[in-house]
Amino acid sequence: MEQSQRGAAADASFSNSEHSERPEHSEQVEPWWRGAVGYEVYVRSFADSDGDGVGDLLGIAGKLDYLEWLGVDVVWITPFYPSPGHDHGYDVSDYCGVSPRHGTLADFDTMVAEAHDRGLRVMVDIVPNHTSIEHPWFVSARCDPSGPDRDRYIWADPAPGGGLPNNWLSHFGGPAWTLDEASGQYWCHLFLPEQPDLNWRNPAVRDDFDSILRWWMERGVDGFRFDVAHGMVKDEQLRDNPQIAPLKDDMHPFEAFAAFEHRHDLDQLSNTEIFERWKRVCGPDQVLLLGEANAPWPDGMARYVAPGALDQAFFLRTAIMGWSPELLVQMVRSMHDAAPEGVSWVLSNHDRPRPVTRFGGGEAGLRRSLAMSVLLMALGGTPFIYQGEELGLPDGVLRGGSHDPVEIRDGCRTPMPWGSGACNGFSAGTPWIDSEPRPDEQTVAGQRRDPDAPLHRYRSLLAARKQHPDMWRAPLRWLDSADPQVIALRRGGVAVVANLSPAGTVFQLDSGGWQIVYQSRDACSIIPAGDGDVLSIPAETAAVLKTL
Ligand code: NOJ
Secondary structure (H helix, E strand, O other): OOHHHOOOOOOHHHOOOOHHHOOOHHHOOOOOOOOOOEEEEOHHHOOOOOOOOOOOHHHHHOOHHHHHHHOOOEEEEOOOOOOOOOOOOOOOOOOOOOOOOOOOHHHHHHHHHHHHHOOOEEEEEEOOOEOOOOOHHHHHHHHOOOOOOHHHEOEEOOOOOOOOOOOOEOOOOOEOEEEEOOOOEEEEOOOOOOOOEEOOOOHHHHHHHHHHHHHHHHOOOOEEEEOOOOOOOOOOOOOOOOEOOOOOOOOOHHHHHHOEOOOOOOOOOOHHHHHHHHHHHHOOOOOEEEEEOOOOOHHHHHHHOOOOOOOEEEEOHHHHOOOOHHHHHHHHHHHHHHOOOOEEEEOOOOOOOOHHHHOOOHHHHHHHHHHHHHHHOOOOOOOEEEOOHHHOOOOOOEOOOOOOOOOOOOOOOOOOOOOOOOOOOOOOOOOOOOEOOOOHHHOHHHHHOOOOOHHHHHHHHHHHHHHOOHHHHOOEEEEOOOOOOEEEEEEOOEEEEEEOOOOOEEEEOOOOOEEEEEEOOOOOEEEOOOOOOEEEEOOOEEEEEEEO
């Protein structure tokens, strides 16, 4: 399609003449996601095209040139479906529609077509663990306990002596059960009471989700991100979870949740049957099936991406942990070794403080975050960047009250800062979340003018990955490191060294002839030696090297 025919909102400053160089879908000889880099768009806060203060699909369409310029390959869009919004879209009341807040189905089609014109793929977020309390299935299930929809959800009688059916907790605080006074039964919800959990043992639920996937595939989507993919099937007998730590009154809901081993509410083996089914529905190698599969340990994660199950799963530990270099090194190594191709590596998403903030804030946070990004870009699977990560943003500063049921997710959800002005070019109206405007040096426009800005560092990192495909394609071999805070790997003609320690170091390579093709800070150097070059690398820095 010609530039002039694209959506009205297209941002001309990022137009890129290289569209035709991307392969057509039909030319693919391996799944399109091999080597791809993803970008998560949190739709509410990305770009608002109509001035109502909420991001929308045409807003995304208007920023596709930017995403293409940045060098990402696939865009994951968080839920934009009709929803009462108790959990900002993760409480869906119609899986096949578009919320008027975010646009129309026609806008969706436009956005997908414009993405495909640029060779960008589109993934949508499917929320299969729970619906909204306003979904017609739940409305019917609740008002007619003997009707056919009742069994679409998980209902339980009170315990024999009265009270809650078991000790399961909601991630968002309090018990995972709410009493339906009319029927005297409780409904299960691993999140808010307004997010009742579906009963995945019911064939009708399975059939309906097959149809939902087909519906979006017919509209051209290239992949699905499955919310809470580890939570769908629950223990048939609804047994208590073992408690592993004492509960305290002042605990955050996430801490209280972690005081239990989730033996019976999460991570049930029969989730895999659902993934196998979805794989059959979606066909091999065309549509990426990517789960939010928050299994606690790497070997548990590996089950989700075993042959026949999901194609990939997000490994969330690196998006949750604070700055703990030795632990990060161990975690990355063990997760990679357990599932070399199956992990979608992430440093951030819309659920946790941004890495710059988590890793200590300021220059240090930025330096650490970029060094980690370099490492994750060399690990196989599909790495995803969360909107604003490429700008090295710290968490936004809220001015109003929290919008988040668990009060820790506002800072990473403030508007994407495109330029100057009251709400940094995100919206011509009043943004749904009130936050301090970002300074010019944290905006896309400001950083584009500064060649040393994080935006250019990230863009060059993605370019290096494309230019040196060994970085993700060649078999990975860990290189020995005497320092547990230094991690190094070799893939074909590429080596990646990440020095996460607080001191500069030298790293002995096992051959000569290396040159630096990317560094997170311009302070690395190679001391050549025929039989083994030495890389001098400062603290909290990562470098990509290639053999001459
Ligand atoms: C994970 C999503 O990323 C989060 O935002 C949501 O609140 C929960 N799942 C529940 O759907």
